[in-house]
Amino acid sequence: xxxxxSRRKMFGLGAxxxxxxxxxxxxxxxxxxxxxxxxxxxxxxxxxxPFYGEHQAGIVTPxxxxxxxxxxxxxxxxxxxxxxxxxxxxxxxxxxxxxxEAGAFGAVGGIPEAPPDDTGEALGLxxxxxxxxxxxxxxxxxxxxxxxxxxxxxxxxxxKFPGDALLPEISGGDICVQACAHDPQVAVHAIRNLARxxxxxxxxxWSQLGFGRTSxxxxxQATPRxxxxxxxxTNNLKLExxxxxxxxxxxxxxxxxxxxxxxSYLVTRKIRMMIETWDRTSLLEQEQIxxxxxxxxxxxxxxxEFDPIDFVAKDAAGEPVVKADAHVRLAxxxxxxxxxxxxxxxxxxxxxxxxxxxxAGLFFMAYQRDPRRQFVPVQLSLAxxxxxxxxxxxxxxxxxxCPGGVKDAGDYWGRALFS
Amino acid sequence: xxxxxSRRKMFGLGAxxxxxxxxxxxxxxxxxxxxxxxxxxxxxxxxxxPFYGEHQAGIVTPxxxxxxxxxxxxxxxxxxxxxxxxxxxxxxxxxxxxxxEAGAFGAVGGIPEAPPDDTGEALGLxxxxxxxxxxxxxxxxxxxxxxxxxxxxxxxxxxKFPGDALLPEISGGDICVQACAHDPQVAVHAIRNLARxxxxxxxxxWSQLGFGRTSxxxxxQATPRxxxxxxxxTNNLKLExxxxxxxxxxxxxxxxxxxxxxxSYLVTRKIRMMIETWDRTSLLEQEQIxxxxxxxxxxxxxxxEFDPIDFVAKDAAGEPVVKADAHVRLAxxxxxxxxxxxxxxxxxxxxxxxxxxxxAGLFFMAYQRDPRRQFVPVQLSLAxxxxxxxxxxxxxxxxxxCPGGVKDAGDYWGRALFS
Numbered sequence: 001x002x003x004x005x006s007r008r009k010m011f012g013l014g015a016x017x018x019x020x021x022x023x024x025x026x027x028x029x030x031x032x033x034x035x036x037x038x039x040x041x042x043x044x045x046x047x048x049x050p051f052y053g054e055h056q057a058g059i060v061t062p063x064x065x066x067x068x069x070x071x072x073x074x075x076x077x078x079x080x081x082x083x084x085x086x087x088x089x090x091x092x093x094x095x096x097x098x099x100x101e102a103g104a105f106g107a108v109g110g111i112p113e114a115p116p117d118d119t120g121e122a123l124g125l126x127x128x129x130x131x132x133x134x135x136x137x138x139x140x141x142x143x144x145x146x147x148x149x150x151x152x153x154x155x156x157x158x159x160k161f162p163g164d165a166l167l168p169e170i171s172g173g174d175i176c177v178q179a180c181a182h183d184p185q186v187a188v189h190a191i192r193n194l195a196r197x198x199x200x201x202x203x204x205x206w207s208q209l210g211f212g213r214t215s216x217x218x219x220x221q222a223t224p225r226x227x228x229x230x231x232x233x234t235n236n237l238k239l240e241x242x243x244x245x246x247x248x249x250x251x252x253x254x255x256x257x258x259x260x261x262x263x264s265y266l267v268t269r270k271i272r273m274m275i276e277t278w279d280r281t282s283l284l285e286q287e288q289i290x291x292x293x294x295x296x297x298x299x300x301x302x303x304x305e306f307d308p309i310d311f312v313a314k315d316a317a318g319e320p321v322v323k324a325d326a327h328v329r330l331a332x333x334x335x336x337x338x339x340x341x342x343x344x345x346x347x348x349x350x351x352x353x354x355x356x357x358x359x360a361g362l363f364f365m366a367y368q369r370d371p372r373r374q375f376v377p378v379q380l381s382l383a384x385x386x387x388x389x390x391x392x393x394x395x396x397x398x399x400x401x402c403p404g405g406v407k408d409a410g411d412y413w414g415r416a417l418f419s
Numbered sequence: 420x421x422x423x424x425s426r427r428k429m430f431g432l433g434a435x436x437x438x439x440x441x442x443x444x445x446x447x448x449x450x451x452x453x454x455x456x457x458x459x460x461x462x463x464x465x466x467x468x469p470f471y472g473e474h475q476a477g478i479v480t481p482x483x484x485x486x487x488x489x490x491x492x493x494x495x496x497x498x499x500x501x502x503x504x505x506x507x508x509x510x511x512x513x514x515x516x517x518x519x520e521a522g523a524f525g526a527v528g529g530i531p532e533a534p535p536d537d538t539g540e541a542l543g544l545x546x547x548x549x550x551x552x553x554x555x556x557x558x559x560x561x562x563x564x565x566x567x568x569x570x571x572x573x574x575x576x577x578x579k580f581p582g583d584a585l586l587p588e589i590s591g592g593d594i595c596v597q598a599c600a601h602d603p604q605v606a607v608h609a610i611r612n613l614a615r616x617x618x619x620x621x622x623x624x625w626s627q628l629g630f631g632r633t634s635x636x637x638x639x640q641a642t643p644r645x646x647x648x649x650x651x652x653t654n655n656l657k658l659e660x661x662x663x664x665x666x667x668x669x670x671x672x673x674x675x676x677x678x679x680x681x682x683s684y685l686v687t688r689k690i691r692m693m694i695e696t697w698d699r700t701s702l703l704e705q706e707q708i709x710x711x712x713x714x715x716x717x718x719x720x721x722x723x724e725f726d727p728i729d730f731v732a733k734d735a736a737g738e739p740v741v742k743a744d745a746h747v748r749l750a751x752x753x754x755x756x757x758x759x760x761x762x763x764x765x766x767x768x769x770x771x772x773x774x775x776x777x778x779a780g781l782f783f784m785a786y787q788r789d790p791r792r793q794f795v796p797v798q799l800s801l802a803x804x805x806x807x808x809x810x811x812x813x814x815x816x817x818x819x820x821c822p823g824g825v826k827d828a829g830d831y832w833g834r835a836l837f838s
Binding site (some may be wrong): 070073107118119185191195211229279283294360 | 485487489492526527529530531532533534535537538539540541542543588589603604607610611614615618622623624625626627628630631641644645646647648649694695698699700701702703705712713714766768769770771773775776777779
């Protein structure tokens with residue numbers, strides 16, 4: 001009853017089953033992915049994303065549809081135990097991102113009298129584009145592990161922004177892992193198994209599911225919509241922007257702490273939307289707040305989504321067509337000294353709030369080379385002036401230093417920091 | 420800036436964009452669905468499910484992958500207003516399930532100075548198999564609307580089961596709507612627009628997202644896995660079981676209240692899993708608790724998932740191979756006077772619980788002809804004896820009378836009850 005089964009093998013059987021029996025949801029996913037890869041830059045949704053590389057996957061990787069994000073508190077006080085955990089996690093991540101199980105013996109191999117080393121809910125599911133991306137929070141560099149001298153200056157705590165309504169219990173954390181995949185069960189499986197492996201050494205501080213990506217990170221992707229109904233991320237930094245990525249996304253060797261070379265800083269903000277209030281706002285006002293029209297996503301006064309925004313144009317009454325407090329104006333690089341962000345957020349609905357309202361909004365995530373010159377000035381400007389603020393509330397915040405990629409099977413998450 | 424755009428039209432443009440530009444996630448979904456419909460019984464995941472019919476869709480409809488479930492409290496005290504809302508909802512549901520927008524003018528049509536009559540986040544997305552299924556809770560039959568005499572006897576409040584840890588704020592409710600779709604954004608969009616339309620007349624009491632179906636409702640579907648890693652719903656009642664559906668799923672005209680003919684009773688139970696404890700349990704114990712092996716899902720002592728369970732077989736030590744307190748034994752129709760359920764549950768993860776644990780489990784939903792003869796005896800038996808109880812906790816409960824289908828555009832949800 002405990003023969004060894006790999007997810008790949010299970011999946012192979014599932015796919016064969018289709019030809020024979022005609023159906024099966026697992027197989028539908030695989031077949032679908034294979035059938036529609038009309039562009040080399042868009043992988044099949046069932047495919048695996050390479051785990052090893054110069055940079056971590058899950059940053060410029062074309063944004064997958066689903067998210068499970070987790071922030072851990074480290075509970076061990078021993079640096080060696082933490083480094084050991086990071087090695088175990090890296091091995092598990094390398095397997096799971098390639099469609100394998102978390103441990104060598106999987107959910108049904110190994111010793112029947114021992115707990116399985118995979119929890120099993122992804123058996124039969126393909127890799128589904130899973131990426132796992134790790135980051136280290138500022139709190140990891142306190143006096144527990146002797147890492148204080150290695151804290152990057154760019155990891156300075158974010159300032160308190162006007163209007164912040166942050167809940168400490170869902171903010172911060174020592175270590176984050178971002179799991180993105182085309183199948184939520186695969187993303188959840190990955191985070192759950194990392195938590196399982198970390199038992200006794202880390203503890204889940206907070207965790208967030210997201211169901212619809214709200215940004216494209218590749219020009220091959222259509223721009224998705226946020227829960228205000230607008231296209232989001234039209235002017236996002238994208239993987240095709242090689243020069244901008246070098247300048248604004250990836251930490252360079254001379255930037256400060258060497259262990260961060262090839263890495264990037266991640267800011268997370270859980271932004272609750274006042275959905276019900278927004279839904280009673282006129283179309284005109286909604287479009288003026290964003291500075292784009294709702295149907296096409298074109299800048300006001302323009303026709304197509306990717307038309308450049310005209311910040312100078314005035315209407316018949318002499319008012320700016322794109323208002324001074326419009327979201328697109330305040331967030332635009334031209335208003336922020338050229339600062340870009342690689343956004344990678346997701347829509348969320350966490351049920352309802354007990355007051356008759358949906359608890360919903362945007363789990364904002366943005367990668368960048370230095371938050372002090374990118375997220376912080378942009379958010380200061382938005383927090384002070386954005387007309388959208390009437391409809392949103394920032395309830396959680398995180399800042400994490402995501403190191404460069406894992407080079408090969410001998411490397412591990414954070415090795416340059418821990419060795 | 421407010422030209423009228425239908426979701427279908429937007430989607431048509433999106434799909435055309437693929438051929439031209441090579442990619443786009445929206446289009447990938449559509450293409451994928453079309454490419455894999457190898458069996459007439461499995462629709463493309465982008466397709467629409469018919470809204471009108473003898474029974475409501477979303478019950479025997481092959482279970483879609485994603486759920487947004489909502490329970491409303493009625494806040495108006497006027498029966499006529501409630502009946503009017505049900506008519507407005509029905510019209511919106513008929514549109515949205517066919518890939519259209521919630522209202523005639525959509526997200527960007529109509530009067531710019533008025534709020535749009537669709538919130539817009541599903542613009543460009545196909546119907547995605549959306550079904551919307553309505554049910555009426557016992558509380559609707561109190562003295563507010565003069566419906567007390569029309570309360571079906573089968574809608575009697577569920578008994579308190581041993582071990583119940585129900586939270587009243589996420590239990591019960593006057594009206595429920597189950598939205599199932601292959602795309603969570605489409606399911607969320609539907610519920611959000613029904614809540615928007617209901618403003619001033621209903622208020623969201625609780626709402627639940629589910630990301631992975633845990634039962635098949637058709638033999639054309641592969642059996643999915645729950646978050647304990649086991650296949651779930653192998654012996655579920657399925658749409659191909661015509662005789663059993665007549666006997667055990669659909670309310671017959673002579674069953675009591677005529678307005679429920681062609682309908683079914685829905686029980687919801689949010690079942691939190693003690694994920695971390697389960698993950699430290701041996702494979703042997705996990706398999707004994709369920710009575711099936713984990714890899715294949717075969718009954719213990721058998722080889723294949725659909726092999727009949729042998730409740731008599733004993734092992735070398737003279738113990739039953741499938742233990743007396745195994746889940747499959749206690750839940751099986753043969754242990755419950757032949758009672759079947761059509762289960763339609765979903766996995767959920769609601770983040771973490773502040774104690775270092777994932778807040779995750781199963782949102783159980785089951786349809787049946789009469790809960791007094793089906794869910795209640797089965798759950799009494801499980802609550803008393805199931806060895807799984809050590810790892811689960813029921814935290815929410817609901818019971819809803821789901822009327823028969825909407826016949827045509829002149830009919831509406833609950834018309835037989837309100838007229």
